[in-house]
Amino acid sequence: MRAQAPAGCAVSLCREPAEFAALADEWDRLHRACGAATPFQSHAWLHSWWLSYGTPGRLRVVLVRAEGPSGRGELIAAAPLMLVHRPLPLLVPLGGTISDYGDVLVDDARAGLALPALAHGIGRAARHAVVDLREVRPGGAAERLWESWPGPRARLADSVCMELPALPVEDLVARMPANRAQRVRAKLRKLDALGIEAHPVPPHEVAGGVDLLLRLHELQWRGRGVNVEHLRPRFRDHLVRATGAMAARGHASLTEFRMDGRPVAAGLTLRAGRLSGGYLYGADPVLRERKADVAAMLLREEARQAAGHGLAVLSLLRGSEPYKNHWRPEAVTSGRLLLARPALEPLLRLHESRARMRERAAEMVRSRLPAAREWRGRLNDWRARGTNGGPPGQAPVTAPSGPPRGG
Structure with a gap:
């Protein structure tokens, strides 16, 4: 991994919720400057998610700023991440399983400067963890980060989203x-x-x-x-x-x-x-x-x-339910992008293997045990009758998506 941040930019790690909250205005500018950004990378969505689901001490938001003549420069890239320890040390996107897309943000006009600096910052933040970027829409900024990543990496398929022209x-x-x-x-x-x-x-x-x-x-x-x-x-x-x-x-x-x-x-x-x-x-x-x-x-x-x-795009978001197919949408498969420092390649390969085995097991259940969905529905109904809010936190990062949100 690169020992120093590229010249012309400054990289920092935000670990304090108050600092993250204060980023709203410049985060919004960066969000507008990143053409691949989805609603789930907006500051309003991510900061609200953190307030409901974040774990104290786990915030890890990598920030890249172009160096300016008067100190603090303009925000040109960001990776909104948090640290989890199950099933092993991982950096995962903020937004969790209630967000249909995950991604990083990169100012398109300064991607040549921003991407190497963002990779440096993420590598530094992931000193003892694998980076697991879930639900990256094709063409997302995280794909460009993955393609230029200087260390071990892997790519898996994630959820299918259905899309129509707007x-x-x-x-x-x-x-x-x-x-x-x-x-x-x-x-x-x-x-x-x-x-x-x-x-x-x-x-x-x-x-x-x-x-x-x-x-x-x-x-x-x-x-x-x-x-x-x-x-x-x-x-x-x-x-x-x-x-x-x-x-x-x-x-x-x-x-x-x-x-x-x-x-x-x-x-x-x-x-x-x-x-x-x-x-x-x-x-x-x-x-x-x-x-x-x-x-x-x-x-x-x-x-x-x-x-x-x-x-340009009207997304029906995650899931390929039959009622969506009536509209002749395009099925678009999001990516799951794994990144690590060279010393953590064995950990990355272990996580990749676990993820592939879980996906094969889930596919076997879907294809050979069609009644499993019905039983899961009954279990959810039973749990719903006793729901009282539950403790704060997020679902396991490797958990499959829940029932479709719409019907």
């Missing part, structure tokens, strides 16, 4: 086969006939909007394997903080859907850079009784928002 729903329907398009248009007409209307939740009403979203989400999944984390107070607090701050910056939209004047559904959409994605929704079972296609309702609104903001 077009109005009429254009998305036009991409479908004629029979499918005809059925979808009929479902959209049904939604209109029911009088369902979308109403944006203003930023100052986000707390109430999140509470409504989570109540409807629990009602929608009751008895069908709810993700227990979505019922915990720490998750609610994180969504309120993050959504409020991101909505004020135009990076989040909370939408309430009403029928006959009362709320029957709510959805949270996050956006940044070129990408927009529906993160979480909840729907009253009355919509199923009225034969309303909730997925079509949500996608129409998300497509309208994405096209209206001039974005």
Whole structure:
């Protein structure tokens, strides 16, 4: 590994939560300067996540600044990481398993200077740990870091995300086969006939909007394997903080859907850079009784928002559920990027081997024991009945994703 940081920049390690909190403005500038950044790398999302899930003493945020004539220079790269000790010493991204994408941030205009310095800083921070960057979207800044990494490295496949072009729903329907398009248009007409209307939740009403979203989400999944984390107070607090701050910056939209004047559904959409994605929704079972296609309702609104903001990608985020495939999305596989110092290559290979074995075991369960998903759902329902918030912390970094957030 490089002994010194490249000339022209300064590298530091942020370990204090108060210092991380104070980075908001310059972090936001860097986030805008990194074309591959997703909403899950915004300061509002990451700092809120840390407040709900961070472990004291484990924060490890690598910062790279261009040296300026008057001391502290402009932030040109950052790696938001934390230290965990299970199953072995690892540096993992902030955001945990509730974030669909993980990445580092690099100012595209100064990548030639920033990337070597970021690699130096991460190598110094990972003196006794393997760096495990999960859920890196293809084209992410972490891919460029991995490609130029001077030490041992490995790459594995991570989750599949489904993506559509950010077009109005009429254009998305036009991409479908004629029979499918005809059925979808009929479902959209049904939604209109029911009088369902979308109403944006203003930023100052986000707390109430999140509470409504989570109540409807629990009602929608009751008895069908709810993700227990979505019922915990720490998750609610994180969504309120993050959504409020991101909505004020135009990076989040909370939408309430009403029928006959009362709320029957709510959805949270996050956006940044070129990408927009529906993160979480909840729907009253009355919509199923009225034969309303909730997925079509949500996608129409998300497509309208994405096209209206001039974005390129409408992501359906993690999971390849059948209802997503109706829209003919592209399946995009995120990467899991492992990095280490030369002295830790045996540890990296051990972690790589463990990760591959876990993935093979999970695939075997999915293919040979299809009832396992049903049993996991029943277990989650049982746990949900006893959920009281639980202790702070994050799920194991090698745990598989929970049930789909949307349906």
